[in-house]
Amino acid sequence: MQRRHLLAAAAATALAAPRLSSAQQRYGAGSKTLRFIPESDATVQDPHWTTATVTRNHGYLVYDTLYGQADDFSMHPQMVEGHVIENDGKQWTITLREGMTFHDGEPVRAQDVVPSIQRIAKRDAFAAELMATTDELSVVSDRVFRFRLKRPFALLPNALGKTGTSMPAIMPERLAKTDAFTRVNEIIGSGPFRYMKAEHVDGSLAVYAKYDKYKPREGGGQGFTAGPKITHFDRIEWRIIPDPATAAAAMTSGEADWWQQPSLDLMPMLMRNRDLANMIQDVSGNLGCLRFNHLLPPFNNPAIRRAALAAVSQEDCMEAVAGADKSLWKANVGPFPPGTPLANEAGIEVVSSKRDYAKVKQMLAEAGYKNEPIVMLVAGDYPTQNAMGIVAADALKQGGFNIDLQTLDWGTVVQRRAKKDPVDKGGWNIFITNLTGTNNFDPASHLGLRGNGDKAWFGWPNAPKLEELRQAWFQAPDLDAQKKIAEQIQLDFWQEVPYLPLGVFYQPTVYNRKLTGIRSGFPQFYDVKWAS
Numbered sequence: 001m002q003r004r005h006l007l008a009a010a011a012a013t014a015l016a017a018p019r020l021s022s023a024q025q026r027y028g029a030g031s032k033t034l035r036f037i038p039e040s041d042a043t044v045q046d047p048h049w050t051t052a053t054v055t056r057n058h059g060y061l062v063y064d065t066l067y068g069q070a071d072d073f074s075m076h077p078q079m080v081e082g083h084v085i086e087n088d089g090k091q092w093t094i095t096l097r098e099g100m101t102f103h104d105g106e107p108v109r110a111q112d113v114v115p116s117i118q119r120i121a122k123r124d125a126f127a128a129e130l131m132a133t134t135d136e137l138s139v140v141s142d143r144v145f146r147f148r149l150k151r152p153f154a155l156l157p158n159a160l161g162k163t164g165t166s167m168p169a170i171m172p173e174r175l176a177k178t179d180a181f182t183r184v185n186e187i188i189g190s191g192p193f194r195y196m197k198a199e200h201v202d203g204s205l206a207v208y209a210k211y212d213k214y215k216p217r218e219g220g221g222q223g224f225t226a227g228p229k230i231t232h233f234d235r236i237e238w239r240i241i242p243d244p245a246t247a248a249a250a251m252t253s254g255e256a257d258w259w260q261q262p263s264l265d266l267m268p269m270l271m272r273n274r275d276l277a278n279m280i281q282d283v284s285g286n287l288g289c290l291r292f293n294h295l296l297p298p299f300n301n302p303a304i305r306r307a308a309l310a311a312v313s314q315e316d317c318m319e320a321v322a323g324a325d326k327s328l329w330k331a332n333v334g335p336f337p338p339g340t341p342l343a344n345e346a347g348i349e350v351v352s353s354k355r356d357y358a359k360v361k362q363m364l365a366e367a368g369y370k371n372e373p374i375v376m377l378v379a380g381d382y383p384t385q386n387a388m389g390i391v392a393a394d395a396l397k398q399g400g401f402n403i404d405l406q407t408l409d410w411g412t413v414v415q416r417r418a419k420k421d422p423v424d425k426g427g428w429n430i431f432i433t434n435l436t437g438t439n440n441f442d443p444a445s446h447l448g449l450r451g452n453g454d455k456a457w458f459g460w461p462n463a464p465k466l467e468e469l470r471q472a473w474f475q476a477p478d479l480d481a482q483k484k485i486a487e488q489i490q491l492d493f494w495q496e497v498p499y500l501p502l503g504v505f506y507q508p509t510v511y512n513r514k515l516t517g518i519r520s521g522f523p524q525f526y527d528v529k530w531a532s
Helices: 002-016 021-025 053-062 108-119 125-134 158-160 242-253 262-271 300-310 314-322 357-367 384-397 410-416 464-475 479-496
Strands: 033-037 068-070 075-077 081-086 091-096 134-142 144-149 193-195 206-209 235-237 276-280 285-291 373-379 400-409 430-438 499-505 508-512
Touching: 033 242, 053 193, 053 206, 068 158, 075 081, 075 158, 108 125, 108 134, 108 144, 125 134, 125 158, 158 373, 242 262, 262 276, 262 384, 285 300, 285 314, 300 357, 300 384, 300 479, 314 384, 314 499, 373 384, 373 410, 373 499, 384 400, 384 430, 384 499, 400 410, 410 430, 464 479
Parallel strands: 033 235, 373 400, 373 430
Antiparallel strands: 068 075, 081 091, 091 144, 134 144, 193 206, 206 235, 276 508, 285 430, 285 499
């Protein structure tokens, strides 16, 4: 409660500060500029390169995808005009829409698409699975490309239109041929907005300008990332404001129009302002994640990972994030988000039972823990991650772990978690993050469930059985068979512990009540406009 009182007091103080009326003359209802407070700065702008959600959100402004996902999770052609499936599902011939251009004026061609797919497949698990099933991906003509597959892969549109991180963005050929493990620094897409690199101020401002030559898909809208993307603003300004009280003041004073992730502590105060409204954009929630580095001691030992699992309470973590209102969070969850088809109860007692620190210390002693310092990275500019990190660090300390909690900004965490160096050379043992439910509801794209070593998500677990079960899931004939395999995956998950699930919370977004057209899922800026 103390933290909530401090935040509320700080916000009230900030609200009392004088505001310049000129700001409201330049902006606000009717303006062609939308002022948005994102979750953080997009320090990495290459949408293939990172799994950071803020980069995915940036990506959907600048880039487009071959297929789009509707609100019901079905896939629809987006950059694609249509496709023809032949040879018993083993050949897909795909045709691009006419008239699409990149922001440098060059036409979008199949020659751009093929290397873009090949590049993303080296960074994204779902695309990698598609390419592992592919005998040949070739250019047929400027608007046509073709997959020849080793076996049918009905999820091909899903892989090319997934809405999660490591966005399957289409880039110009010259950029798409950049090594997948080298960042692209020239940000040119074919999406509805251009990235204004010259106006970027690190940690403060990112600017996107309407691309006048963008050609929306014709036809009715399916929502989420599918259907026509109609832009109503000439300019989108991302105002990076890490301090929740300052962000709240910007919203209530009218100096910002939309706040992506308001601190849950401040929601009651914000909702007393009649000019503001809120909604839950992502109903599949955000999965709290404590990720281990499996390459370094002590978490290269699965017995020590299981001891950490026994130490941390999901309920305590979620209450720190969202308070006592259980409509905003759920505990006792496994790797699959509650309410999604594969969520199950297999082995759930591992996290639902009462925490016993004496038992944790005994587990550590039996596992041979040598009291090594454990570097734990937490983003202080993400209130939810910071709250989970503080609670988890305290629980681990009580269980006998030697925790060195390092509070950084999220951009630094994103860069540092990619390091495989020893701890004394800038490496790490744990970082805290959120996994969006929309990106992690099945084994195809669930970042934390991969066990393919150096090719896995940051942390790099080597878990052959998880990989075998994942392949079995791809081959399952129907949903019932997939559910049975998901239970086996969850049971092995509790033994292997690639990460600690910290519960699921539901994040409201707050916006000026006069804004309409905000889509479900994550922040997107097409369709959004001022009410007439």
